[in-house]
Amino acid sequence: MELVAAVYLMTDLMPESERFGLISQMQRAAVSVPSNIAEGYSRSHTGDYLLHLSHARGSLSELETQVTVSVRVKRLSREHATDTWDLCQEVGRMLTGLIKSVSDSYKN
Numbered sequence: 135m136e137l138v139a140a141v142y143l144m145t146d147l148m149p150e151s152e153r154f155g156l157i158s159q160m161q162r163a164a165v166s167v168p169s170n171i172a173e174g175y176s177r178s179h180t181g182d183y184l185l186h187l188s189h190a191r192g193s194l195s196e197l198e199t200q201v202t203v204s205v206r207v208k209r210l211s212r213e214h215a216t217d218t219w220d221l222c223q224e225v226g227r228m229l230t231g232l233i234k235s236v237s238d239s240y241k242n
Contacts, residue, residue, distance in 0.1 A: 160200045166193035180240040
């Protein structure tokens with residue numbers, strides 16, 4: 135959820151011309167991360183949970199790419215993107231750990 139808030143604050147710094155482009159894509163990808171975690175957690179089967187965790191990781195990868203693109207095409211400064219990028223990396227590590235933990239318990 136912290137990542138979602140950070141993305142919304144970061145995209146407020148982007149030009150209005152990106153409202154229906156990168157801004158929209160970044161916000162949707164960010165919201166998709168915790169949404170997929172929540173949806174998977176509410177499922178009855180561990181395999182479904184793992185699938186949704188994988189979708190969350192995919193959305194996170196999309197967001198990382200979009201942050202990189204935003205800096206490369208000069209819609210965001212590197213300094214404005216750094217905190218969100220770092221948060222993406224942290225969420226990625228947490229997701230990897232969660233996937234490993236759930237997967238290990240699924241095998242047992």
